[in-house]
Amino acid sequence: MYEEEDGAAKDNIAKVNEIAKKIKQGQDKFDSIWTRAKSDLDVANGIDNSQYSERDDKVRGDNRAKFSFPILDKYIERVVGNYNANPFGIQYESNGNSGQQKARIVSAIVKGIENRSNAKDVYRETLRNLTTVGYGWTHVTTEYDNEGDDSLDVSIKIESIKDYSSVLIDPLSNHIDGSDAEWIAHVDYLSKKEARETYGEDACESHEGGLFESDFHDTDDTSIPIVTYYCKKVKQQQVYITLDGQVSTDQIEGSTPKLKKNQLIECVKLVGNKIIFQHELEGVSRIPIIPAYGLPVYSEGTQQYVGIVHRAKDTQTLLKYSGSLAAERLALGPKAQFTAPFESIKPFMETWK
Numbered sequence: 001m002y003e004e005e006d007g008a009a010k011d012n013i014a015k016v017n018e019i020a021k022k023i024k025q026g027q028d029k030f031d032s033i034w035t036r037a038k039s040d041l042d043v044a045n046g047i048d049n050s051q052y053s054e055r056d057d058k059v060r061g062d063n064r065a066k067f068s069f070p071i072l073d074k075y076i077e078r079v080v081g082n083y084n085a086n087p088f089g090i091q092y093e094s095n096g097n098s099g100q101q102k103a104r105i106v107s108a109i110v111k112g113i114e115n116r117s118n119a120k121d122v123y124r125e126t127l128r129n130l131t132t133v134g135y136g137w138t139h140v141t142t143e144y145d146n147e148g149d150d151s152l153d154v155s156i157k158i159e160s161i162k163d164y165s166s167v168l169i170d171p172l173s174n175h176i177d178g179s180d181a182e183w184i185a186h187v188d189y190l191s192k193k194e195a196r197e198t199y200g201e202d203a204c205e206s207h208e209g210g211l212f213e214s215d216f217h218d219t220d221d222t223s224i225p226i227v228t229y230y231c232k233k234v235k236q237q238q239v240y241i242t243l244d245g246q247v248s249t250d251q252i253e254g255s256t257p258k259l260k261k262n263q264l265i266e267c268v269k270l271v272g273n274k275i276i277f278q279h280e281l282e283g284v285s286r287i288p289i290i291p292a293y294g295l296p297v298y299s300e301g302t303q304q305y306v307g308i309v310h311r312a313k314d315t316q317t318l319l320k321y322s323g324s325l326a327a328e329r330l331a332l333g334p335k336a337q338f339t340a341p342f343e344s345i346k347p348f349m350e351t352w353k
Contacts, residue, residue: 016273019229020211022183026168033304034165037133040309043316044132046070051320065324065331072309072316079131079308080124087120117158125160126292134294134305137161139186141288161186167289174303178291183231186289189223195271203274211273224272230287233280235262 042050046068057064090110094103113119122138130136139161142154161167166187173181195203204224211225240248240255248255265284269277293305309316 012275013273015268015275015278016211016270019185019227019268019270022170022229022231023168023185023187023211023227025171026185029171029302030165030168036304036310037135037164040133040307040313043313044070044072044076044309046073051316056317060321065328067320067324067327069316069319069323071319072312075308075312076128076131080128083124083127088123089114089119113156114158116155119158122158122160125162129162129164130292130294130305130307132307132309133164134307134310135164135167136292137164137167137186138290138292139288140290161289167291169289169291176293178289179286181287183229184287184289185230186228188226190226190271191223193222195224199271199274199276203271203276206273211270225270227268227270229268229270230289231266231268232285232287233264233266235264236260237262 039053047070049066049068051068051070052066090107092103092107092110094100126136126138128136137160139159141157141159143157145151145153145155168185168187169178170181170183175181178184192204211227237260238249239258239260240251241258242248242252242255251257262282263285265281265287267277267279267281268275294307295305295311296303297306297310298304
């Protein structure tokens with residue numbers, strides 16, 4: 001029994017290390033992209049001088065007026081506004097007449113899932129993120145129908161991932177819909193206190209090669225990562241096909257052997273370095289985190305995606321500089337501007353001081 005427990009613990013450590021390695025690969029590609037994306041988001045928001053960087057202070061000097069003009073957000077709202085006026089959803093169609101009834105049934109089921117998930121707001125959030133920074137994510141997941149009872153009944157739900165930078169995708173993925181990604185990870189954070197109370201002390205322990213040892217942790221050491229990790233797997237099964245086309249797992253005289261390959265998705269959830277959930281989603285061939293990308297560009301030999309803001313940052317910079325300069329000149333100008341002989345105002349000199 002102890003050998004089995006020891007073997008299971010080693011398997012868990014190996015799985016955590018495997019996930020940590022994948023996440024490090026994702027970080028190596030996306031850290032610089034997320035830094036650029038945050039800069040784009042700051043320019044779009046224009047809140048609390050977020051449009052001004054340290055570079056602006058060096059160029060303009062200290063103690064200069066800083067006025068923000070978040071006009072790019074208006075163009076983002078135009079894109080999102082078009083969706084508000086004509087919202088889209090998932091619709092199934094049949095290539096032939098025989099499948100039309102089935103397509104209508106499936107469309108009605110999906111429509112119900114979208115309605116329960118308030119999918120209009122989900123799609124709007126994803127669209128706004130990709131329009132602003134070039135990356136948006138939608139998560140198809142499940143939730144218990146009633147968390148207050150002992151029932152295991154679940155429903156499919158479509159969720160928006162608000163923080164674009166909380167997702168890391170296989171760096172080798174090139175397809176616009178992410179269908180070729182071998183793995184995708186969604187990262188959130190939880191306080192260590194809550195993690196200990198909910199998942200036990202071992203959730204906060206680190207080990208060599210784990211999440212904490214791969215530089216994947218929050219700068220605040222009072223929190224730990226929560227990771228939802230999806231990866232593709234292939235299960236092989238030996239089957240035998242008889243002369244009349246029947247399939248059996250038992251060898252039958254005259255049958256032809258075939259190695260059958262079934263693709264599925266493995267879902268692993270971790271709190272720190274502790275696996276709290278691990279399940280294989282049979283019959284599912286796509287990772288249920290779907291990317292939505294903006295305009296593709298190439299930088300430093302790699303492809304990345306940008307939104308409206310990135311290509312209009314110079315225009316926004318020119319506007320904020322000229323507007324701030326105009327405000328400085330207005331503030332420093334004389335309060336009363338007029339021309340008159342000195343003698344005509346001399347009696348009122350004390351009044352005008």
